[in-house]
Amino acid sequence: MATVNPTLIATVVVGSGGASSINFTSIPQTYTDLKLVASIRTTRTGSTQDAVALSINSGSTSEILLQADGSSASSNTQSGYFGYVDTSSNTANNFGNFEIYFPNYTNTATYKSFSVDGVEENNAAQSYVMLTSGLYSSTSAITSITINGSGGNYVQYSTAYLYGIKNS
Amino acid sequence: MADVIEVNCETGEVTTRPQTAEEIAAAEAAAAQAAADKAAADAAEKAKADAKAAAIAKLTALGLTADEVAALTA
Numbered sequence: 398m399a400t401v402n403p404t405l406i407a408t409v410v411v412g413s414g415g416a417s418s419i420n421f422t423s424i425p426q427t428y429t430d431l432k433l434v435a436s437i438r439t440t441r442t443g444s445t446q447d448a449v450a451l452s453i454n455s456g457s458t459s460e461i462l463l464q465a466d467g468s469s470a471s472s473n474t475q476s477g478y479f480g481y482v483d484t485s486s487n488t489a490n491n492f493g494n495f496e497i498y499f500p501n502y503t504n505t506a507t508y509k510s511f512s513v514d515g516v517e518e519n520n521a522a523q524s525y526v527m528l529t530s531g532l533y534s535s536t537s538a539i540t541s542i543t544i545n546g547s548g549g550n551y552v553q554y555s556t557a558y559l560y561g562i563k564n565s
Numbered sequence: 566m567a568d569v570i571e572v573n574c575e576t577g578e579v580t581t582r583p584q585t586a587e588e589i590a591a592a593e594a595a596a597a598q599a600a601a602d603k604a605a606a607d608a609a610e611k612a613k614a615d616a617k618a619a620a621i622a623k624l625t626a627l628g629l630t631a632d633e634v635a636a637l638t639a
Contacts, residue, residue, distance in 0.1 A: 407572045409579070415567035417584050417592070423575040448599030450592055457591075464606075471606045477595040545588065547596035550567040559574065 403432055403560035415440065415550040419557045420543040424502075428561030431499040433542060435557040437482040438492040441549030445523060446481035449495070450545040453509065453533040460513075460531040466524060478547060480515045480527040485549070492555065493517035495527070502539040509533040 406428075409419050424431070441447040451458050460479045463472045482493025495515030502509060511531045518524035533539070544557065566589065568581040584592075617638065624634045 407574045407577070409570055409572055411570065416570045416581075417567045418569045418588065420569055420571040421574055422571055423573045425574060446603070448595055450595035452591065469610060471610065473602050473606060475598060475602055477591065478599055481599075543588075545592045545595065547592050547599060559572075 400563045400565065403562045404428070406431075406559045406561050408559075409557045411551050411553055411555040413553050415552055416546075416555070417550050418543055418545040419551070420541065421557075421559050422541045424540050424542065424559070425561065426503045426538060426540075427563075428503075429501065429564040430562040431502050431539065431542075432560040432562060433497040433499075433544075433557065434495075434560065435544065435555070436492045436494045437544075437546075437555045437557075438487070438490075438552045439482060439484050439546045439549035440552055441484040441546070442486055444548065445484055445486045445519065446517060446525070447484045447546060447548040448478040449480060449482055449493075450478045450547050451497070451531070452477075452543040452545065453539055454535065454537055454541055455543070456533060456535060458511075458531050458533050460529050463528045465526050479513045479529040479531055481517045481525065482515075483517055483519070485552075487523075488520045491518065491520050497531075499539060499542075505536050505538055508535060509539055 407421055439447040457477055459476045461474050462480060463470060480495060483491045493515060495513055497511055497513045499511045513529035515527045566584055569584055571580050621634055621638060
């Protein structure tokens with residue numbers, strides 16, 4: 398039977414109670430790569446951006462983020478978060494979205510790199526595009542992935558989908 | 566704080582649980598660092614804009630026209 402790429406592994410749709418984080422555990426080791434696709438808005442107030450923290454196997458990650466808003470761009474090295482999503486200070490019902498790609502996540506010979514592309518926009522004047530390179534400095538296969546709201550909870554209808562991709 | 570949503574990808578089981586102290590500390594650390602990074606980036610951006618404005622003012626004071634300044638700073 399032909400491989401279906403990508404294959405949906407798991408889905409989370411946040412309910413009315415919100416969520417402080419979304420944690421994918423016991424990730425099958427039967428794919429070549431993983432892709433996490435999410436649409437997130439948080440309850441944070443006082444800022445139109447909320448950082449999304451990423452944890453792999455309950456361990457920390459490091460990132461280099463490039464962020465641009467149409468008139469300027471900035472880049473910085475950081476640890477533990479890869480970009481930003483919309484908050485309660487943004488236009489109602491606007492969500493930030495991003496995709497994270499984890500190649501060779503079962504490889505136990507190398508550290509695990511990942512890439513992120515995302516957008517955080519306000520359906521008004523504010524709009525950011527983000528590109529991030531990341532590293533999980535461990536040779537362990539990735540078995541769990543957690544995304545945390547750092548400044549607030551994820552609101553209802555935030556979603557996260559984990560896909561598996563096979564090269565054979 | 567709302568609960569953690571946990572999905573077991575092998576079984577498909579979805580559970581919710583309170584955050585652990587370690588998870589709360591990690592989230593707070595990420596928030597603090599993100600705020601510091603944002604403040605530093607904003608300060609750097611403002612310093613760059615201020616320096617550009619000062620340079621334009623000096624060029625104008627030297628007698629350059631607006632078009633000449635624009636040609637130099639574009």
